[in-house]
Amino acid sequence: MVNIREQRKWDHVKKxxxxxxxxxxxxxxxxxxPDSSSLMSYERTDLGCRIFDKSLSAPLMINAMTGGAKGLERYNEAFAIAARENKIAMAVGSQKAGITNPELTDTYKIARKINPDGLxxxxxxxxxxxxxxxxAVSMIEADAIQLHVNHAQELSMQEGDRDFKEILKNIEKAVLHLxxxxxxxxxxxGLSRKSAFAFKHIGVSHFDxxxxxxxxxxxxxxxxxNKESSALSEIGIPTPISVMEVKSIEPPGYIxxxxxxxxxxxxIKSxxxxxxxxxxxxxxxxxxxxHGTDSLTEKIADMISEMKKIFVILGIKNLQESNAVEYVLKNEVREWVQQRIPVRQER
Ligand SMILES: Cc1cc2nc3c(=O)[nH]c(=O)nc-3n(C[C@H](O)[C@H](O)[C@H](O)COP(=O)(O)O)c2cc1C
Incomplete structure (x- = not known):
């Protein structure tokens, strides 16, 4: 019998x-x-970085999605192959299902099996x-754990959480004891400056x-x-703005x-x-x-290659030189920055 959590995961994938x-x-x-006086060459560009003490070929990640229901292991398998072949990071989806039902642990473990040295x-x-x-950490020998905060999603779900009062205490325990x-x-x-501050205050260094x-x-x-869209689905801080909000608190770790x-x-803009x-x-x-696994692997390789070409156009060799890149903020993003982040970040 498929339980509600397994059914929900399949629904999320299908929807x-x-x-x-x-x-x-x-x-x-x-x-x-663009820097038309750029003296860069494609071959000299280097997107490599170290995150949590592991080397990546580029600062890219396949974010949390699957595992957690029979038949979903093929997704984590494909994502892990694409992550391994391109040397980028990956997260598995929420592991609660695998912890309550040990028959499902393989749907997550496959990601570590395929990419034993990956991030x-x-x-x-x-x-x-x-x-x-x-x-959850030991199940996949994880290098770090993502703890998701998703009030809007939970409140949109019939079976979702309604009470979030333990969140800060819980995260603080995790930071102290994991x-x-x-x-x-x-x-x-999207994380706001205010929420990022609250998390930083209890010891959180890293933010997605x-x-x-x-x-x-x-x-x-x-x-x-089968409901109409509600006002809940319209609340949010757009991604590039949320990056600036979180950066503005100067977190000690990664964004x-x-x-x-x-x-x-x-x-590159991120x-x-x-x-x-x-x-x-x-x-x-x-x-x-x-398009399948091979095409996904190629698609990510193409994206990395395109990033290198953009580096050449911008006139930079590596991520350390990104401070030299000029950009202009327009329209809504500019308005946000003017209202919320008056001093442009030192990058
Ligand atoms: C099918 C699916 C399942 C997801 N499951 C999880 C999950 O279990 N845990 C989690 O933190 N995020 C989950 N996410 C959210 C993603 O990690 C990501 O934060 C979100 O989809 C926004 O990124 P995107 O616009 O590139 O899809 C899921 C996303 C998708 C598409």
């Missing part, structure tokens, strides 16, 4: 595929200025117990901004219940940009605004579903 991957259009308000993150709700978090780093991860509503403009889980939950990232230009890694979910799922 995302039905809706198609969403591109966060707020990135169009960030305009990169791999565990994933759970920030409301889970410390014991559950420890099990052996791996904790990443607080929003899922589509989970901005607005990409996969919208309130909308997906409403579709699951991951997620939410509607589908191309190399958006990745890095220039302050992110250390850009992550994608819906786009990866769609590409795999339509």
């Amino acid at each position: 995302t595929i039905e809706a198609g991957s969403k591109r966060c259009h707020f990135y169009d308000d960030v305009v990169l200025l 791999l993150f565990a994933n759970l709700s920030a409301l889970e117990s410390l014991e559950t978090m420890k099990k 052996d791996v780093p904790v990443i607080v991860k929003d899922v589509g509503t 901004v989970g901005g607005y403009g990409g996969t919208n889980f309130s909308e997906i939950e409403e579709k699951r219940m 991951f940009a997620t939410g509607g990232i589908t191309d190399a230009g958006q990745v 890095l220039l605004l302050g992110a250390d890694v850009a992550a994608m979910a819906g786009f990866i799922l769609m590409h795999y579903e339509q």
